[in-house]
Amino acid sequence: MTPLVEALRTRGVVVCVGPGGVGKTTLAAALALQGAALGRKSLVCTIDPARRLASALGLSELGNVARPIPASELRAAGIHLKAPVEAMMLDMKQSWDELIARSASPEQRERILANRFYQSLSSALAGSQEYIALEKLWELHSAGAQDLLVLDTPPTAQALDFLDAPARVMDFFGSDTAKWLLTPALRGTKVGLRLFGLGGNLISRALSRVVGGQTLSDLATFLLAMSGMNEGFRERAQAVRALLASEETVVVLVTGPAAERREEAVRFHQSLREQGLHIAAVVVNQVHADVDVEDVSAAGRLPEPLRGKLERTLSEAHALAVADAENLQRLRAAVAPTPLLSVPRFPGDVHDLSALWRAGAYLVPDTSPGEDRPPAARAEGA
Amino acid sequence: MAQLPRTRLLVITGKGGVGKSTVAAAVAEALARTGKRVLLCEVNSGGRATALLGFPAAGPELRRLEGELWSVDVRPAEAMREYVLKRIRVERVYRALFENPLVRAFLRFIPSLAETVMLGKVLWHVRDTEAGRPRWDVVVTDAPATGHALTFLGVPQVLLKTLPPGTMAEEATWMRDLLVDQDVTKAVVVALPEELPILESLELGAGLRALHLDVSAVVLNQATEPRFLPEDLTALAPFPRLESLAQAHADTARRTEEAVHRLGALGAPVVKLPRLYQGTMDRASVEALGQRLLNGFAGWT
Numbered sequence: 185m186t187p188l189v190e191a192l193r194t195r196g197v198v199v200c201v202g203p204g205g206v207g208k209t210t211l212a213a214a215l216a217l218q219g220a221a222l223g224r225k226s227l228v229c230t231i232d233p234a235r236r237l238a239s240a241l242g243l244s245e246l247g248n249v250a251r252p253i254p255a256s257e258l259r260a261a262g263i264h265l266k267a268p269v270e271a272m273m274l275d276m277k278q279s280w281d282e283l284i285a286r287s288a289s290p291e292q293r294e295r296i297l298a299n300r301f302y303q304s305l306s307s308a309l310a311g312s313q314e315y316i317a318l319e320k321l322w323e324l325h326s327a328g329a330q331d332l333l334v335l336d337t338p339p340t341a342q343a344l345d346f347l348d349a350p351a352r353v354m355d356f357f358g359s360d361t362a363k364w365l366l367t368p369a370l371r372g373t374k375v376g377l378r379l380f381g382l383g384g385n386l387i388s389r390a391l392s393r394v395v396g397g398q399t400l401s402d403l404a405t406f407l408l409a410m411s412g413m414n415e416g417f418r419e420r421a422q423a424v425r426a427l428l429a430s431e432e433t434v435v436v437l438v439t440g441p442a443a444e445r446r447e448e449a450v451r452f453h454q455s456l457r458e459q460g461l462h463i464a465a466v467v468v469n470q471v472h473a474d475v476d477v478e479d480v481s482a483a484g485r486l487p488e489p490l491r492g493k494l495e496r497t498l499s500e501a502h503a504l505a506v507a508d509a510e511n512l513q514r515l516r517a518a519v520a521p522t523p524l525l526s527v528p529r530f531p532g533d534v535h536d537l538s539a540l541w542r543a544g545a546y547l548v549p550d551t552s553p554g555e556d557r558p559p560a561a562r563a564e565g566a
Numbered sequence: 567m568a569q570l571p572r573t574r575l576l577v578i579t580g581k582g583g584v585g586k587s588t589v590a591a592a593v594a595e596a597l598a599r600t601g602k603r604v605l606l607c608e609v610n611s612g613g614r615a616t617a618l619l620g621f622p623a624a625g626p627e628l629r630r631l632e633g634e635l636w637s638v639d640v641r642p643a644e645a646m647r648e649y650v651l652k653r654i655r656v657e658r659v660y661r662a663l664f665e666n667p668l669v670r671a672f673l674r675f676i677p678s679l680a681e682t683v684m685l686g687k688v689l690w691h692v693r694d695t696e697a698g699r700p701r702w703d704v705v706v707t708d709a710p711a712t713g714h715a716l717t718f719l720g721v722p723q724v725l726l727k728t729l730p731p732g733t734m735a736e737e738a739t740w741m742r743d744l745l746v747d748q749d750v751t752k753a754v755v756v757a758l759p760e761e762l763p764i765l766e767s768l769e770l771g772a773g774l775r776a777l778h779l780d781v782s783a784v785v786l787n788q789a790t791e792p793r794f795l796p797e798d799l800t801a802l803a804p805f806p807r808l809e810s811l812a813q814a815h816a817d818t819a820r821r822t823e824e825a826v827h828r829l830g831a832l833g834a835p836v837v838k839l840p841r842l843y844q845g846t847m848d849r850a851s852v853e854a855l856g857q858r859l860l861n862g863f864a865g866w867t
Contacts, residue, residue, distance in 0.1 A: 203583075204582035204583060204711065205582040205583025205584075206583070339582060440583070443846045475811075476807070478807075479807050482805055482807070483808060486805075486808075490798055490801060493793050493794060493798065493812070494808055494812065496793070497793065497811060497812065497815050503843040503844060504843055507844065535761070
């Protein structure tokens with residue numbers, strides 16, 4: 185049993201990470217289907233699925249609510265699962281609002297929700313999207329309504345952007361920065377920020393000149409409103425971080441076969457390991473399959489111009505496959521002993537349930553009796 | 567082709583993974599070869615586009631690559647430093663204040679400040695002069711991907727709507743004016759002949775239009791020209807595997823054609839770049855792509 189199959193059978197959380205544009209959301213959905221096929225009630229929580237994928241999953245709108253993937257759709261795609269599978273699309277803004285609602289007093293809450301700084305929180309504070317995705321994961325996991333959670337994450341070029349999110353948010357709200365900035369304000373002095381008191385007028389004038397005086401005072405108001413929530417934030421962020429590092433959670437790193445992606449994937453893998461996370465697999469998606477030698481000789485026996493056209497087509501396909509295979513081999517060596525799985529590129533787009541099912545079979549090569557799976561599924565390095 | 571540079575800023579954007587950096591690098595290199603002074607300006611990308619031309623990755627300082635081709639990777643910390651120093655002019659104050667880790671954490675929290683200073687630096691290069699003439703004939707920007715690009719390019723307009731009058735609002739005004747000047751700024755959207763990149767390109771076009779930044783050209787990367795005729799497919803009927811290979815090629819070529827048609831909705835010429843069948847880009851292939859792009863952009867580069 186590969187570590188990924190083992191995780192789908194026994195662990196509670198699979199987090200899919202990786203850069204944008206490599207099919208991470210698609211594979212997260214495919215893993216949830218495989219989890220359900222193994223008999224575990226599964227949920228895929230996506231961030232920003234393409235419209236067609238969303239509709240294939242039965243999601244017509246955002247809303248932080250898990251909805252079952254319609255049984256009729258699954259039947260129509262010829263998929264028979266042993267357990268239900270659900271999907272959910274994360275609404276960043278609503279998730280933050282819910283978090284504030286939980287952690288703040290009613291009066292504090294009003295002030296926070298109305299503040300301009302809060303309103304642009306998700307873009308302003310680096311890592312806040314990642315943080316809220318992890319926060320949601322923790323909440324879903326604590327609620328325990330599913331056996332297996334598969335989390336799709338926002339695209340990040342660096343693993344640390346994602347992993348550091350709880351720490352960064354925690355640092356800001358819960359630690360020295362906020363306290364240092366807010367101490368005089370908390371003592372009830374007139375000026376909201378210690379910055380104004382530090383070093384006298386030169387510094388405060390300098391800051392105002394850079395960001396504007398009004399902006400500074402808006403920010404002071406916001407920080408003051410948030411300050412009472414520090415403890416709540418800190419506890420949650422610690423819980424999120426603990427869940428990520430626990431035996432309950434595995435990480436799947438998704439990437440593409442192109443040479444430009446390789447170094448990025450290796451760096452990503454390295455930081456995941458340094459953080460002590462359990463990496464179940466590196467998945468290379470959309471790999472070009474090689475041509476069949478029989479096809480090459482069959483093409484050679486055809487008359488021109490067909491022969492030339494086919495030979496050209498075959499040699500192009502071969503060139504792509506050779507380049508991908510070389511990259512895969514180098515990547516496999518670089519991430520060992522983490523198993524490397526490859527999922528072939530399917531013609532056309534992979535946005536319906538049957539295509540998700542087909543892709544999933546390459547991630548879970550164990551063939552269960554009576555289920556229709558492609559025999560070509562392969563696992564490497566396991 | 568490539569005469570009379572009125573265009574001073576090329577903004578290259580599109581969905582993640584469609585080849586924006588390749589297009590930016592190829593255009594910059596090709597423009598420099600026509601004798602222009604060109605700055606390839608990356609936006610916190612790690613200097614990737616410069617590396618595609620076979621040079622060490624771009625860093626936060628301007629660097630001459632060859633001839634009149636230069637590059638820089640605009641990064642938040644350095645852009646912030648330049649931005650602040652232009653205003654307070656006292657290095658000592660800057661260091662005391664802005665290099666304090668606590669203050670940095672605080673500044674990170676100000677909405678859009680990082681985007682403002684990075685966009686400001688890109689646009690400042692466009693306005694930069696040397697001996698009475700613009701320092702750069704053209705600044706080619708490898709802009710962020712769709713969602714982030716709209717946030718990035720929209721920063722001045724958002725700031726103008728939300729900020730009280732003051733320093734940042736004044737900054738935002740000149741930045742917006744430069745971006746929406748159709749003679750100066752041209753937006754180029756890069757796409758692939760696949761469903762999601764096409765949909766995202768159309769959304770991106772609408773988003774840019776809402777910012778009064780019209781799309782001047784669409785680049786369709788990895789285009790496949792038709793090869794198999796209907797009668798070829800018929801002739802291959804006795805060889806099902808070869809037939810499906812030919813059919814797959816014909817389908818790919820059809821998707822390219824459909825993509826050209828659908829991207830036409832952006833109201834700009836679609837320039838096709840052929841799909842390349844090699845593992846990594848070499849300098850010769852980047853140059854060939856650049857030539858095609860300049861031909862496609864004829865009239866305004």
